[in-house]
Amino acid sequence: MKIAMIGTGYVGLVSGVCFSDFGHEVVCVDLNPDKIAMLDAGQVPIYEPGLDDLMARNVGAERLSFTTDLAQAVAGADAVFIAVGTPTRRGDGHADLTYVYAAARDIAAALTGYTVVVTKSTVPVGTNAEVARIIRKAAPEADFDVASNPEFLREGAAIDDFMRPDRVIVGVETKRAADVMADVYRPLFLRDFPIVTTDLESAEMIKYAANAFLATKITFINEIAGLCEKVGADVKQVAKGIGLDGRIGNKFLHAGPGYGGSCFPKDTSALARIGQEHAMPMQIVEAVIKVNDEVKRRMIDKITDLCGGSVNGRTIAVLGATFKPNTDDMRDAPSLTIVPALIGGGARVRIVDPQGRREGEALLPGATWAEDPYSAAKGADAIVMLTEWNEFRALDLERLAGLMASARMADLRNVYAASDLQEAGFVAYTGVGRAGFGL
Ligand SMILES: NC(=O)c1ccc[n+]([C@@H]2O[C@H](COP(=O)([O-])OP(=O)(O)OC[C@H]3O[C@@H](n4cnc5c(N)ncnc54)[C@H](O)[C@@H]3O)[C@@H](O)[C@H]2O)c1
Numbered sequence: 021m022k023i024a025m026i027g028t029g030y031v032g033l034v035s036g037v038c039f040s041d042f043g044h045e046v047v048c049v050d051l052n053p054d055k056i057a058m059l060d061a062g063q064v065p066i067y068e069p070g071l072d073d074l075m076a077r078n079v080g081a082e083r084l085s086f087t088t089d090l091a092q093a094v095a096g097a098d099a100v101f102i103a104v105g106t107p108t109r110r111g112d113g114h115a116d117l118t119y120v121y122a123a124a125r126d127i128a129a130a131l132t133g134y135t136v137v138v139t140k141s142t143v144p145v146g147t148n149a150e151v152a153r154i155i156r157k158a159a160p161e162a163d164f165d166v167a168s169n170p171e172f173l174r175e176g177a178a179i180d181d182f183m184r185p186d187r188v189i190v191g192v193e194t195k196r197a198a199d200v201m202a203d204v205y206r207p208l209f210l211r212d213f214p215i216v217t218t219d220l221e222s223a224e225m226i227k228y229a230a231n232a233f234l235a236t237k238i239t240f241i242n243e244i245a246g247l248c249e250k251v252g253a254d255v256k257q258v259a260k261g262i263g264l265d266g267r268i269g270n271k272f273l274h275a276g277p278g279y280g281g282s283c284f285p286k287d288t289s290a291l292a293r294i295g296q297e298h299a300m301p302m303q304i305v306e307a308v309i310k311v312n313d314e315v316k317r318r319m320i321d322k323i324t325d326l327c328g329g330s331v332n333g334r335t336i337a338v339l340g341a342t343f344k345p346n347t348d349d350m351r352d353a354p355s356l357t358i359v360p361a362l363i364g365g366g367a368r369v370r371i372v373d374p375q376g377r378r379e380g381e382a383l384l385p386g387a388t389w390a391e392d393p394y395s396a397a398k399g400a401d402a403i404v405m406l407t408e409w410n411e412f413r414a415l416d417l418e419r420l421a422g423l424m425a426s427a428r429m430a431d432l433r434n435v436y437a438a439s440d441l442q443e444a445g446f447v448a449y450t451g452v453g454r455a456g457f458g459l
Pocket residue numbers: 026027028029030031032049050051052055090103104105106119122123126140141142143171172173174175282283
């Protein structure tokens with residue numbers, strides 16, 4: 021198969037590289053010439069474990085190339101994937117479809133033989149139909165179908181998720197398009213990964229429903245965590261106790277500082293708006309958005325309490341800035357709410373993050389960046405564990421306590437046990453949904 025991938029961000033690049041690894045001939049397109057120049061030079065513009073090696077292998081096999089020339093990539097392709105961003109539109113919380121529709125117009129002008137135009141971006145119901153209308157209007161003679169193929173990969177585990185998916189969703193209107201999509205995903209089909217074929221609208225809805233459900237599950241345990249703190253229960257034990265129930269499952273039950281990232285905030289917001297527009301308010305999702313905002317604010321109160329009621333003049337070491345480990349993605353990370361609040365309250369903030377600094381420096385003005393947790397903690401009044409990178413999971417707690425002016429920790433990911441911190445010489449600790457000490 022010949023595939024054009026429009027957009028080489030976290031989804032487009034991973035998908036393009038993985039499709040080429042399936043044996044397809046893939047051309048990845050991006051508007052951003054700097055990204056394409058980096059890719060042409062063999063550099064990966066994002067941090068995603070394993071992506072550099074897989075990319076090099078497929079470039080070497082001459083199945084994978086990069087260009088800014090969309091027309092050249094689209095001409096002769098069997099399938100053209102749209103994997104551009106769909107961020108929240110300023111002002112109203114809707115998904116901004118500007119990039120998707122612009123890509124559709126560019127694709128229309130470049131179509132040659134029969135082509136399936138596949139939307140991989142997360143888009144509201146009706147977008148694929150609109151993409152078809154745009155192409156038909158711009159190129160009435162074009163021989164094409166549209167397909168909806170939402171992506172479920174997780175940053176940080178993206179290659180494995182793409183290569184070993186729980187399922188692939190393919191929304192189509194014609195058998196011809198279904199056949200092309202079956203060829204595209206044949207390597208997964210042959211290995212018995214479920215390929216679910218639906219209509220366009222259901223495929224579009226599945227993606228929003230999945231993300232809203234996951235955001236709800238996280239928010240549920242975060243709210244339970246707040247109550248655990250009040251009643252003296254430990255949310256880790258509670259999560260384990262409910263997660264062993266097969267109907268509930270143990271994933272997405274880790275209490276923390278509230279969800280962030282490139283998808284949940286914008287997708288819950290878009291779903292809430294879609295519901296309002298159709299006079300079918302998504303009341304649960306609206307509550308989730310509100311509770312998640314409160315959870316994030318509660319974290320600032322926790323850190324303030326840990327510091328004795330004010331962070332003014334305190335030096336705070338923040339471990340982790342990205343929205344989760346194993347990515348450099350800073351979009352809607354909890355750090356973007358918490359760090360400015362601390363700096364606004366008069367704290368000096370030092371951040372350490374294995375991959376977040378390149379993006380984070382501009383996004384978190386006023387903070388300084390340290391190379392490792394120990395230099396960040398030197399002379400500090402508190403440590404805030406914000407992103408549970410592996411390298412923060414087995415710290416020398418005694419050494420940390422010895423370096424700090426006052427050994428206090430807000431562990432917002434519940435990585436450490438209170439007893440271990442106490443033994444190491446910490447004088448105060450607060451976690452999420454469990455008892456602290458020294459407060
Ligand atoms: N990031 C994730 O983990 C994830 C997971 C599943 C689904 N999604 C969805 O996938 C879509 C893409 O997300 P992302 O995180 O990869 O976005 P991104 O912002 O990382 O990448 C988008 C890329 O598209 C390029 N682009 C925009 N318009 C273009 C055009 N007309 N022609 C060529 N290139 C163009 C941009 O320059 C950018 O490089 C979104 O709809 C998102 O919701 C993301």
